[in-house]
Amino acid sequence: MSSYSVTEPSQKSKTVAAVLVIAYALITMVPLVWIILTGFKSPADAISYPPKVVFDPTLEGYVNLFTTRTRVTPEDLEALGPPETWYDAIVRQYDMVIAGPSKFGERFLNSIIIGFGSTFLSIFLGTLAAYAFSRFRIPLADDLLFFILSTRMMPPIAVAIPIFLMYRQLGLSDTHLGMILLYTAVNISLAVWLLKGFIDEIPREYEEAALIDGYTRFQAFYKVVLPQAATGIASTAIFCLIFAWNEYAFAVLLTSATAQTAPPFIPTIIGVGGLDWPAVAAGATLFLLPVMIFTIVLRKHLLRGITFGAVRK
Amino acid sequence: MAEVHLRNVTKHYGRDVGVEHIDLTVEDGGFVVLLGPTGAGKTTTLRLIAGLERADAGTVHIGGREVSSETPAQRDVAMVFQQYSLYPHMTVRENLAFPLKSPILKTPKAEIDRKVAEVAEVLRIPHKLDNKATALSGGEMQRVSIGRALVRDPAIFLMDEPLSSLDAKLRSDLRVELKRIHAELRATLLYVTHDQVEAMTMASKIGVLDRGRLVQVGTPREVYEDPASAYVAARLGSPRINLLPAGLMDDAPPGAHVMGLRPEHIAIGQGHEAQVARVEHLGDQTRLHLKLADHDLVTLADDRIPNVGETIRIAPRNPLWFAETGARL
Numbered sequence: 001m002s003s004y005s006v007t008e009p010s011q012k013s014k015t016v017a018a019v020l021v022i023a024y025a026l027i028t029m030v031p032l033v034w035i036i037l038t039g040f041k042s043p044a045d046a047i048s049y050p051p052k053v054v055f056d057p058t059l060e061g062y063v064n065l066f067t068t069r070t071r072v073t074p075e076d077l078e079a080l081g082p083p084e085t086w087y088d089a090i091v092r093q094y095d096m097v098i099a100g101p102s103k104f105g106e107r108f109l110n111s112i113i114i115g116f117g118s119t120f121l122s123i124f125l126g127t128l129a130a131y132a133f134s135r136f137r138i139p140l141a142d143d144l145l146f147f148i149l150s151t152r153m154m155p156p157i158a159v160a161i162p163i164f165l166m167y168r169q170l171g172l173s174d175t176h177l178g179m180i181l182l183y184t185a186v187n188i189s190l191a192v193w194l195l196k197g198f199i200d201e202i203p204r205e206y207e208e209a210a211l212i213d214g215y216t217r218f219q220a221f222y223k224v225v226l227p228q229a230a231t232g233i234a235s236t237a238i239f240c241l242i243f244a245w246n247e248y249a250f251a252v253l254l255t256s257a258t259a260q261t262a263p264p265f266i267p268t269i270i271g272v273g274g275l276d277w278p279a280v281a282a283g284a285t286l287f288l289l290p291v292m293i294f295t296i297v298l299r300k301h302l303l304r305g306i307t308f309g310a311v312r313k
Numbered sequence: 314m315a316e317v318h319l320r321n322v323t324k325h326y327g328r329d330v331g332v333e334h335i336d337l338t339v340e341d342g343g344f345v346v347l348l349g350p351t352g353a354g355k356t357t358t359l360r361l362i363a364g365l366e367r368a369d370a371g372t373v374h375i376g377g378r379e380v381s382s383e384t385p386a387q388r389d390v391a392m393v394f395q396q397y398s399l400y401p402h403m404t405v406r407e408n409l410a411f412p413l414k415s416p417i418l419k420t421p422k423a424e425i426d427r428k429v430a431e432v433a434e435v436l437r438i439p440h441k442l443d444n445k446a447t448a449l450s451g452g453e454m455q456r457v458s459i460g461r462a463l464v465r466d467p468a469i470f471l472m473d474e475p476l477s478s479l480d481a482k483l484r485s486d487l488r489v490e491l492k493r494i495h496a497e498l499r500a501t502l503l504y505v506t507h508d509q510v511e512a513m514t515m516a517s518k519i520g521v522l523d524r525g526r527l528v529q530v531g532t533p534r535e536v537y538e539d540p541a542s543a544y545v546a547a548r549l550g551s552p553r554i555n556l557l558p559a560g561l562m563d564d565a566p567p568g569a570h571v572m573g574l575r576p577e578h579i580a581i582g583q584g585h586e587a588q589v590a591r592v593e594h595l596g597d598q599t600r601l602h603l604k605l606a607d608h609d610l611v612t613l614a615d616d617r618i619p620n621v622g623e624t625i626r627i628a629p630r631n632p633l634w635f636a637e638t639g640a641r642l
Contacts, residue, residue: 145531205394212392213461214415224528227402 038281046277061278063087069096107265113176115245118183120239126191134199152189157249174259183244191236198232219299234301245291262287315376315468316341330525331357344495344502348548350523355505359471364388375468386417386430392471397447398458400569405457406442412465432460452483455533462475469501509549521545543635546573555610562629576613584628589619
């Protein structure tokens with residue numbers, strides 16, 4: 001750009017903006033990178049002072065995360081012969097043998113089932129409710145919407161004890177269904193309000209055209225409205241998933257043996273055989289992945305929101 | 314194609330009048346244009362026929378069938394909207410095929426391909442078929458949306474100001490196109506517009522709406538030459554009809570309150586003196602803005618074009634007379 005332009009930023013301001021953005025990105029990424037790096041450190045490197053930026057990477061943290069181990073005497077170790085696998089070898093450096101798998105895999109799977117299950121349910125119910133609020137003349141619609149919003153006005157944990165008692169009575173304590181219902185109940189208000197906003201933006205004429213083109217109301221909804229609400233659904237789904245995925249307090253309170261999710265489990269690793277920071281960091285790293293992947297997969301829809309709606313008004 | 318018949322149809326939105334006591338027949342193969350300003354009830358009438366609104370009173374018959382309890386899909390009508398006409402997440406081809414794929418028609422694939430190709434040809438968009446609907450120009454979008462109606466063989470085509478968002482050139486092209494399509498398909502059309510040129514050029518019958526009421530129905534010539542009221546007279550004609558006090562120029566018939574003078578009702582050269590206030594050269598015609606005893610009027614110049622400030626003489630010739638209520642005498 002040689003000439004002056006009102007809309008086009010100058011080369012200098014572009015450079016300044018780029019430097020600021022990159023600097024900010026680096027600063028926010030440091031803790032994340034530190035967690036990921038710690039996952040590949042040995043326990044000694046993880047707690048060394050000053051902190052080590054350069055170190056010999058090892059998979060110890062991951063092995064410890066996925067296994068339970070027992071200490072054996074050097075003679076017994078001798079008697080076992082050479083280690084059969086690479087993870088056996090890692091463990092034996094510390095005079096230990098693998099006793100069996102840890103609960104991490106199971107807890108992680110619980111997180112996936114409960115997180116994605118409640119996200120799906122929130123989006124499913126939220127989309128239907130939002131569509132109805134957006135399109136139909138519902139008696140007391142404004143009051144109902146306010147009521148739905150009001151469920152979010154106090155911190156969910158304030159009702160922890162009543163929920164704990166109710167869940168015990170209903171047999172929902174420590175079940176996947178119970179946790180899915182709970183997270184859905186918390187997320188549904190957000191989903192209804194966000195999605196209503198997105199659906200309000202879609203002109204009714206599209207559905208009316210589909211109705212006249214020979215489709216039923218429901219077909220018009222899923223063939224015409226849903227594809228256009230994809231942006232809104234994607235971003236709402238990310239919000240719902242992040243809440244359900246990271247939720248800690250209810251998970252601690254209501255789950256233990258069968259339906260425990262990863263957040264309450266990861267801190268318990270600390271207690272097994274001393275402060276095993278690399279294992280905790282490895283757990284945290286793996287725990288980050290699903291939300292990141294989910295967001296990246298849906299990114300296309302999020303970005304589409306910018307160029308969407310190129311219809312002449 | 315079928316005849317569509319509205320009898321005493323009334324629709325209110327809360328306290329606002331949508332339409333009131335509409336009686337209208339669109340005969341098989343007819344091209345009826347509803348004319349009126351914004352809020353006159355034109356679109357409401359279309360929506361009532363399409364089944365997008367439910368009438369408070371009155372009946373709608375399509376092809377002799379009472380359709381009040383039928384869904385839009387069952388009524389077998391096609392509608393072209395003023396805007397938002399295309400499904401933005403589909404290609405042009407998918408847009409055109411969408412009505413044919415409906416559970417009511419369930420057209421076989423080969424038939425869909427044939428019809429889509431045919432309509433694309435008629436509307437001169439075959440090279441755009443695989444474009445995204447949003448990648449079209451305004452004129453192309455509107456042609457595709459007309460095409461989406463044309464792929465079907467509905468009882469009636471309902472068109473809600475389909476040309477109003479287009480530029481002048483495209484509008485006149487598509488006007489000719491629509492007229493040709495109407496003639497070729499022997500289609501029944503109910504067309505809504507506030508553009509009198511569209512009404513005059515395309516309609517076999519014009520219906521004029523005023524605040525929800527259908528005030529006159531007739532051929533374009535009837536409505537133009539023999540308007541039922543001052544309101545109707547003012548809807549057609551360019552420049553607009555001049556509405557002047559009845560006694561201003563010559564004697565008025567008893568009961569007359571307003572004299573309506575179209576440009577062709579004004580003879581230049583003799584009669585009352587009028588000052589030329591402004592001259593507009595439009596190329597094919599020259600408009601004269603005249604001042605006659607404190608009243609403004611507009612007419613067309615004949616062979617000689619006067620200068621601004623000049624005084625010319627004008628006389629009424631077969632004017633239209635209206636009573637105080639606006640009704641024609």
